[in-house]
Amino acid sequence: MSEVTVGRRPRVVVVGAGFGGINAAMELGKLPVDVTVVDRRNHHTFQPLLYQVAMAVLSPADIAQPIRSILNGFNNIEVTMDEVQAIDKESKRLKLSSGTVLAYDYLIVATGSTHSYFGHDDWAKLAPGLKTVEDATEIRRRVLLAFELAERQMLETGTHPPLNFVVIGGGPTGVELAGAISDISRLYMTKDFRHIDPSVATVMILEGSPAILGAYPKDLQEKAVEQLHALGVQTRTGSHVTEIGEGYVKIGDERIESVCTLWAAGVQPSPLGKALGVEVDRKGCVLVDEHLNPAGHPEIFVCGDLAHFEQDGKQVPGVAQPAMQMGKYAAQRIGLLISGRAAGQKAFRYFDKGDMATIGRKAAVARIVWPFKANWSGFMAWITWLTVHVFFLIGFRNRFSVFREWAWTYIWKRDGVRLIVGSQDLPGWDQLADKELAARQATSSLPLD
Amino acid sequence: MSEVTVGRRPRVVVVGAGFGGINAAMELGKLPVDVTVVDRRNHHTFQPLLYQVAMAVLSPADIAQPIRSILNGFNNIEVTMDEVQAIDKESKRLKLSSGTVLAYDYLIVATGSTHSYFGHDDWAKLAPGLKTVEDATEIRRRVLLAFELAERQMLETGTHPPLNFVVIGGGPTGVELAGAISDISRLYMTKDFRHIDPSVATVMILEGSPAILGAYPKDLQEKAVEQLHALGVQTRTGSHVTEIGEGYVKIGDERIESVCTLWAAGVQPSPLGKALGVEVDRKGCVLVDEHLNPAGHPEIFVCGDLAHFEQDGKQVPGVAQPAMQMGKYAAQRIGLLISGRAAGQKAFRYFDKGDMATIGRKAAVARIVWPFKANWSGFMAWITWLTVHVFFLIGFRNRFSVFREWAWTYIWKRDGVRLIVGSQDLPGWDQLADKELAARQATSSLPLD
Known part of the structure; x- marks a missing residue:
């Protein structure tokens, strides 16, 4: 295993390419930094329209876009389809499931949330x-x-x-x-x-x-x-x-x-929140300050559903708009920190449209x-x-x-894309494998009635 | 289980909604018959363009169409998503996996072919x-x-x-x-x-x-x-x-x-060919005569890849065009048989474009x-x-x-639809479930290097 060699420019790792991560990356693409985007999937999903894919109005390709194609105009951004396995905040390194170790100067964690069945995983x-x-x-x-x-x-x-x-x-x-x-x-x-x-x-x-x-x-x-x-x-x-x-x-x-x-x-935050080893709320969202940093770590930013950010006494909701704004803010702040102009930056504020x-x-x-x-x-x-x-x-x-x-x-009220793809098992559906079917049919006495 | 009651009009069952079955059904839609189309899938697939879905140029919805939407303009056609489990040629009935029994006056079998790994199913x-x-x-x-x-x-x-x-x-x-x-x-x-x-x-x-x-x-x-x-x-x-x-x-x-x-x-014919209990060739394709009937069964038609039809001393190939032409011919012949005008019908001949x-x-x-x-x-x-x-x-x-x-x-050489969907396992990809991941990350000593 070889580590990524230290470049001249600050290295930023963005974990997660949802609304927070993608918006951070697109902003970082304009800065003098080297960026690695890590995501388990090869595509960014426009989640607000996901239910239309579920309802056969849209196809997956209509609302999902490969992360590489979104970011391929930025020469300073590389993408790796991988998963974070461990984070070492002291040495500022991430270990990925593939074994790759990524060193970072700045880290943006935006791994979002997943379903919560309130303890009933079955x-x-x-x-x-x-x-x-x-x-x-x-x-x-x-x-x-x-x-x-x-x-x-x-x-x-x-x-x-x-x-x-x-x-x-x-x-x-x-x-x-x-x-x-x-x-x-x-x-x-x-x-x-x-x-x-x-x-x-x-x-x-x-x-x-x-x-x-x-x-x-x-x-x-x-x-x-x-x-x-x-x-x-x-x-x-x-x-x-x-x-x-x-x-x-x-x-x-x-x-x-x-x-x-x-x-x-219900949803629950990504387990990467707890794994960061910083303060989290009851649900597991990372408590972040006015610059979206967990306490004591100005080089780490948490954006989107995984962040617990309080504004006007209320937690900012886990929806697309705050995630996008947080991602952009974090990237801009990294730019200001690098150029030594961060002192004057305003605190993050969610602009609710x-x-x-x-x-x-x-x-x-x-x-x-x-x-x-x-x-x-x-x-x-x-x-x-x-x-x-x-x-x-x-x-x-x-x-x-x-x-x-x-x-x-x-x-025009015309057909959507009502394709049934995948397993065709259903309760009561006595499905037979082709061979079994052939064997049964080959018997001469047929079990009709 | 109730049988479908005998209507006044002849009942035609079409098994398989590939090129053969769909073309037969669209022709039968114009005749005074009651038609049931049986397919395991809910969609007809335009197989010649399937490789473009595989290569991320097209989406599944571009080349597949729900069978119901193709046929919903024909009031005399019903579609059922089911599988044939047994065929009784004597009583002219089919048993489906769901338990449904379909009686037929005419039967069109067009279940095509599947991959053949020449005995190496692994x-x-x-x-x-x-x-x-x-x-x-x-x-x-x-x-x-x-x-x-x-x-x-x-x-x-x-x-x-x-x-x-x-x-x-x-x-x-x-x-x-x-x-x-x-x-x-x-x-x-x-x-x-x-x-x-x-x-x-x-x-x-x-x-x-x-x-x-x-x-x-x-x-x-x-x-x-x-x-x-x-x-x-x-x-x-x-x-x-x-x-x-x-x-x-x-x-x-x-x-x-x-x-x-x-x-x-390689491909092999659907097992339904052998299950018909009529003469098949070495591969399992049903030998059909000049009217696409297996010997002795003028009420049964076999179309497409599943049929072994000889023309000019050669077997007509298992591709889309012959299947479409066979489906249409079988449906037209049923129309002629019903109206008593079948005697003058020419033999089927594949028109090779x-x-x-x-x-x-x-x-x-x-x-x-x-x-x-x-x-x-x-x-x-x-x-x-x-x-x-x-x-x-x-x-x-x-x-x-x-x-x-x-x-x-x-x-324009632009992006296709390069979405990776489904399992993300690959040889060498040490994937961790979220929970396991969280548990590992929660340990304080991180296994970096």
Whole structure:
């Protein structure tokens, strides 16, 4: 194992290429530093649109972009697809899973968060969450297969099976998933099936807290619930899930049938936070000061969901905008530190432009703070949502193809990309391997009836 | 289990929704029959462009279309995502894996073929073949990861690792894969890496028979080899692979290093051929007469790769065109049989328009038979290939998006869709689960060096 030799220029390592890491890297690309970006994946994912991949409106390639292509214009940035295995803050070195050791002068940690099943890790298989492109493909597979299985059951038994979808968690992701399932079942799938009626599908959101979209103002919460109900989505608040099984969810003693259960209830920070060996909060987010440094380490920056940053007495939320701003701030601060001009830099301050969540095909709620203050709901909020999301997609190619797919799907109500890819196993699906199948078929007496 | 009740109209069951099955179904949609299409997958795959998904030029959604959306304009067609488990020719019934029993008056079997590893089924994991969207995604993952791993190795060790790709099989698929790997390594990936030089990658085609593109005329075979060599692809004919292992391929005692091995050497017919209980050839293809029926069963049609149909003393090849023509013929014959006008129908005859294979970004070989006879190679053949393939894609949406992606990739040499999705395991990649990682990192003494 050889160490990376010390260059003349300061070395910056960015761990994680989500919103925080990518924005830091693009800013560092302009500075006289040598940058290494480390990520386990080869692509940056535009997470706010991931639910549209899950709902077969967009393809993975529409919302994910290889990290190398985003950054290949910057000659001072190298990318390695790897994982951090250990951090030594004293010698300022990282060890990666491949064995590579990276020395750094400055370190930006932006490894984000993952699903939290609140100690019930066995729920992960029963109710997948939505963080990665693979998650989105898996959710798409399960939702589409639920309709396929219902059609098969009806062909076999002659009775219409129930089609109840359950989304656990009433934050933006849960609301978006539920609205989209309702949409595709009522608008896009009806003409595809001869036996079942996809429009009888019901969707239920189970939220543990007292409100749907808890982070939004009261009036938008109410509008969101109204719009969800208009789509036929049921919402139950104050409902703590106590058990998830194949085909059902339990709230205490009450059993709710579910052909497909999705998880949008909680996230936990990346374990790299604790591994840094600095002060973390109860959840494991790293407490950072006004310059996004953990105490005593002005050379380490923590950005995005992994950072616990307090502003006006409240923790800045773990969403895309603060992560992007933090990444940019950290990179700029490194530039100022290098040139000895950091003393005058203002503290980091999250500039809140607002939040948005779509509810189905043509409604949304938007808490707008900038460039003017307003709480919008309905169609105007949805148009705003569309515009902002296309604008923030990285890469012209993606913007163009996303716009085209949306026009295709929303305006002309045409087919999305309803491919079922991956395993075709489903409960009750007695799948046979080809050979086994051939062997059985080769027997002369056929087991018909 | 209830049987499907006997309707007034003849019932036709189509098994398999590849080129044969889909073309049969679209023709049956116009007839006074009730049709059930059975397929294990929810989508029809345009296999001639699958290698472009594998090579990150196209996305799965560009070349695959849900069977339901292709057929949803025909009210007399139902689709079920299921698998045939048993066929009873006497009572004219099929049993599906779900337990559903389908009665038929006419049956079209078009379940195609799958990879054949000539008895070495353990090679499947070491050298994936290309038949499905999942195969394409897996090949893409392996090819892209080979470059990522080389970059990591160079970052760690400082020496440039070899980048040899081996494609086993010199038919159209092997030639297309090899040409495309050469292209992406030389044209698209060079600006993405800081340490390795992707353009030093070598690609080798190993073919067991004496010629590359054995089914093509001699002059086109020679042109193809010329064009492959111009791209830096090595070709070895008469080379029988005797062993495949992690990182190598053996021809007798000779060991060839390989960072990624792909299989394009052989196919075998679906086991449903033998399961029909009619006469099959040595490979397992069903021997069919001039009306595509197995002997003694005028109500059963076998179409596409699964059929062994002799014309002018030769077996019609297992490619898209004959399958499409067979599917259409079988459906038309069913129409004539129903209306009592079948006696005058001509025997099936494959109308051979020609064959084409691309060789990289702007060359191809084309054996054109219709509308005029010519053997073309080079750029003109490539333009012909482009035109024909866009024209035959089912669905305007797909044609449009494929055209756009090609323009993007070929004309402007821009990024394709180089996403690595799925497992990130690779030989030598010591991957750690998050928890294990956290546990290791939490220990205070760090194992650096």
